[in-house]
Amino acid sequence: EVQLVESGGGLVQPGRSLRLSCAASGFTFDDYPMHWVRQAPGKGLEWVSGISWNSGSINYADSVEGRFTISRDNAKNSLYLQMNSLRAEDTALYYCAKEDTTWYFDLWGRGTLVTVSS
């Protein structure tokens, strides 16, 4: 089955770190760029970060630049998001998404919830 499954979310205190994972299956993972998109409770979608198939190109939203690090392990069909110095405004459902071409996402996971609170 073609799917993306996120994990690693949870409740974390402000200033602490968390690492999200996304396990891909049913397609050739290393053929495609991958992204993280988040959605704060009751709010809209916000693109967080993207990584090319070979990790040669990595981009971040201004809101997370310098705090979050995206990475991938093609041998394990996995995508990661290391989140440091977390803030209350990082509270959101984090989706993993597969880019087909030209920055559109044809496959999404169900998301993992990150709550930053003391």
Next chain:
Amino acid sequence: QSALTQPASVSGSPGQSITISCTGTSSDIGGYNFVSWYQQHPGKAPKLMIYEVSNRPSGVSDRFSGSKSGSTASLTISGLQAEDEADYYCSSYTSSNTLVFGGGTKLTVL
């Protein structure tokens, strides 16, 4: 990068057509044909409805269509059905090699 501008809500009766606009700048929508539209039902992940301005993925109804003029993209849904009631988001590639979403539009089918 500021979010693209969408109306907060639109509504229509079954069978009618509605159009949702998405306004950006020359650095995003106006500069590239990399506009996409997503449908999101409550509690569900987004679903790709339109890519590259006007292309429909396999399996998406032809009642959904997309277009662009200058820095404004549009999603039109014809023959509205109850199951079309959802949130809709536009997105665009930007000159900063990033992606920007619109604020989202809640479609109500009356």
